[in-house]
Amino acid sequence: MSKIAVIGGGSWATALTKILSENGAQVGWWLRHKEDVQHLLRTRHNARYLSSVAFDLDKVLPSSDLEEVVEAAEWVVLAVPAAFVQNALEKLDRDDLKHKRVISAIKGMIPSKNVLVTDYVAERFRLPHERLGIVAGPCHAEEVALEKQSYLTIGAWDMALAEDFCQLLRNRYVKASPMLDLDGIEYCAVMKNIIALTCGIAHGLGYGDNFQAVLVSNAVQEIRRFVHAVNPQPRDLSASAYLGDLLVTAYSQFSRNRTFGSMIGRGYSVKSAQLEMNMVAEGYYAVKSIHELNKKLLVNMPIALAAYRILYEKVAPAVEIELLKEKFR
């Protein structure tokens, strides 16, 4: 029986705990609030995320003691929003992760450092990249809860690690494939959130499907330029780990980033949109990180720049989308 630590109490951590535990793994599940742990132990349900899912407590061991959860595991799956990773892992030191294989299920960057989560973990815990992987692909937690057919890609530097984790995920409704492109997949996952957020802004302003299709088409080119600059290697960006992930986030009713953007387009402030959502739109933080990173790379990224000006320089959304409108072909 594989022993896995899932770190995080939100939607994606809940969905991954469901998949992994129902496949037979023993899952130590870290949630930051003791009350959420107690609720799980009492009711078998997560109180605030995917609360329809019932867990088998012989397989799932909820706890708010991070060190204990990590110590008992062979695999550590990170599933807190990127902005809270440093805080969540604060109590761990190098030795705690020494013999672990660490999988990031996070699609964001560490905001204070503007680095990928896997790069942060590798450096902070002196972990060789061969022990790291990322869960990617177009997959919403809400559809996992409903057991709708989904596809995941495990990106890694080591094919054996990627394949081993795929085996832990595969079931009746989840297909998982390994891929040797950890950085490319992770950067694309960060970028797709920015694009979806911008799609949401346009939607909130009243733009329709015709405009969004052109926005997404232009976004594919923008992502290609960016990923090529930051991590040049041959990759097929039409694969579901890249394009599929962009499409699901840009078009789905479940998308946090699109929903957040739509509120901004309708005139909400960042603060009020965040408060009303009760979930985290990674794209908000990613817009700033990518903007900072691009000061060195100097890639032509009009969509990411428009999102930055709207969210961080308070330029009116209508003005920025109007400018984009003229640039698109």
Ligand SMILES: NC(=O)c1ccc[n+]([C@@H]2O[C@H](COP(=O)([O-])OP(=O)(O)OC[C@H]3O[C@@H](n4cnc5c(N)ncnc54)[C@H](OP(=O)(O)O)[C@@H]3O)[C@@H](O)[C@H]2O)c1
């Ligand atoms: N949701 C999906 O379908 C999905 C799919 C693929 C990847 N992901 C990725 O998974 C990662 C986690 O996102 P999610 O969707 O699971 O999150 P979520 O459902 O939006 O939940 C937000 C999470 O952030 C935590 N949080 C909020 N404020 C916090 C703070 N100040 N300090 C520490 N934690 C805080 C919440 O903890 P409390 O509840 O305790 O406040 C909760 O666990 C993200 O990188 C996301 O891109 C999500």
Ligand SMILES: O=P(O)(O)OC[C@H](O)CO
């Ligand atoms: O679609 P979002 O914005 O909720 O992001 C969640 C995942 O990244 C979808 O694969």
